[in-house]
Amino acid sequence: MIIVSTDYDRLTSVLAEFADELENYGGAVQVLKKASSGDLEKILGSSKSSVIFFGHGKINPPSLLDQSESALWGSHAESLLEERVLYANACHSLEALAGLGVARIGFSGKLEVYDDQAYFAAQRDCILAGPRALLAGKTVREAADESKQAFRGRQRELFRGTFGESVIAIRIFKANADRLAFTGDETARGRS
């Protein structure tokens, strides 16, 4: 799989750090950090692997953003995405991926992160649960469900804690679980 990340502000830096964990999968992953659209196109042209993105997305027009905050791919590159499973941990990623690839996992609306080191491990585990499932050979539906269930599990756990934890449970973990979804062929599996 192709792991793509950007790193140019606080949020992308946190997500890039989460994405780094996937490097442990060795040969099963190809890593593109501080990704530019040009570099990604080159990789897409030479491989049919699934793509997992970490970074910013926007709704108008729906797109994922590369390191220079330009569209991660232009319309001319969309044919390169055919037959791939596409997974994006970014705001409005489900909208940005609409109609592309064989199946898509992403967020309809915002993906949010609570900027406190004490909560990074929990958030990383939830966000990476889906990518890890795809890497383990599970289907798109299973991968999306695993991430969603991870967010929900942490939500319930934190809600029973302090008041501050209950706020984070709702504002971050529930919101992310609600917005995570997939479209396309639910039986598709990631390809390395």
Place this chain on the structure above:
Amino acid sequence: MSDHNLMKEALVKKLGEWVDSAPDPDRQVFLSADGKGTSMRDLLRSVEKGTPEGNEFVQHYIAQFVDFVNSKKTNDSEGV
């Protein structure tokens, strides 16, 4: 006053205490992957003003609280 409004009032009070006790309540701690950030105080204000985002938070918080109470009740009954 409706039950919802009573719960919202209690939630606003607790949020206010949480914000007051935070070392830097104006720091943007809720980061969103569309490039925007929200501070604890922003969250409190959105709830107080009843913005769509604030109302959504209140609805979800109350729903989770009710679920939590119901699950406690069920667990207690099972223990008898």
